[in-house]
Amino acid sequence: MLSAFWIVLKRDLLLALRRRNEVFTVLFFFIVVISLFPLGVGVEEKILTKIAPGIVWIAALLASTLALDRLFSSDFEDGTLEQLLLTPHSLSVMVFAKIVAHWLLTGLPLVLIAPLVGLLYQIPVDSIAVMMLVLLLGTPVLSMIGAIGAALTLGLRGGGVLLSFLVLPLYIPVLVYGAGAISASMAQGVSIQPYLLLLSAFMILSLIFAPWATAAALKISIE
């Protein structure tokens, strides 16, 4: 079971390394969205610092849904996904490997680029650390929930827009507490521990249920 996990993970990472532009597209999309906001709402420092937490998260949400489309579609088109379904290994485990690979390629880069966003929006250094931490906790949840949507909309016409429409409302808890934690870290005397605990709880719950639900959705979509 573990070997199936590692093989799928390695394969997905290798494929992505051969086509690096896809990883960078998502990253640059994130940066472009982030840099458009100051141009739209004005460059006043107070406003920017106040809205930064929400903007970072909304940009992360959009970048994450943008990348979801490719989670299963290329494997679906060339038949790899059907072969995975035929193997004797648990589909949930292999799906989990694919989600982990997807997060390493699209979620982790966002966490690593976060300090740059902090500089653009003049966020204090302590809050930048909190931002990286909550992105680290929250982006896996986005990949997990998104995977269910990606499996349900597999191979549909106009699936990309539909997928965003389905999963964006489900991302709300992560958005609320993720952005809330960053705002709280900039305020005086507010504890961020409850936010971190809630986000961790979301991550654990989605780790348990999402691969299983995604596998069920894939079976429905392919049968």
Add this chain to the structure above:
Amino acid sequence: MKINWFKYAAPMNFYSLAGKLIPFFWIAAIAFTLLGLYWGFFKTADVLNDQKQYYRIIYVHVASAWMAMWLYAVMVFWAALGLIFNTRLSYMMASATAITGANMTLIALITGAIWGKTSWGTWWDWDPKLTTFLILLFIYMGYLALQSAIDDTRRSDKASALLALVGLAIVPVIYFAVNCPDPNECASLHQESSLKRVEANILIGMLVTTLGFWMYSFAVILMRVRNIILDRERKTSWVSKLKEINQ
């Protein structure tokens, strides 16, 4: 006596049963709604604390909001039943329920906006209850959008049923998230729903109107299910023998 519970799981049998039930539900719907509204408009106080006549929108607002939430539960029930027993009729019931549920959510939002304008002085406020209902509408819409995007009936039934279940798991989390965006302290503008604080006289009107809306939901959902059955079974021999088809 042994009852065959699965007799009416067959669309053919359910079609005629639903046809017989619909008139009763319509009569009950009209009777209860009119009675509840009559009671609410003429048998209750003209002025309620600082709220004036416009508080009477409560009879439509609360009834539709309750039905919007209840119908989501009903939809999930049918979706789960479909996934467990793989009965076609359950999926048809789920999709018929979703449309009425979405309508009720929309009615609750619109009447709420009107009431908000008169009472709070604003059409919309990013308050937990309002936000949750907006998201409930998004989730109903997502369900309907997914269903109509998939051409294959089997896949569309099952995929949307799974989405309904995922929604059920996440909606409570969303509710608490918007209710308490700052876990260090929680507050909101919309008063808590507590039936104890509502005057008994008004409560009667609310409950009777809700019953009317519920009966209305039964009637429309059954009518819609009959349409779905006819649409999906149009090539079968029992449909071609129906009186209403051969007219």
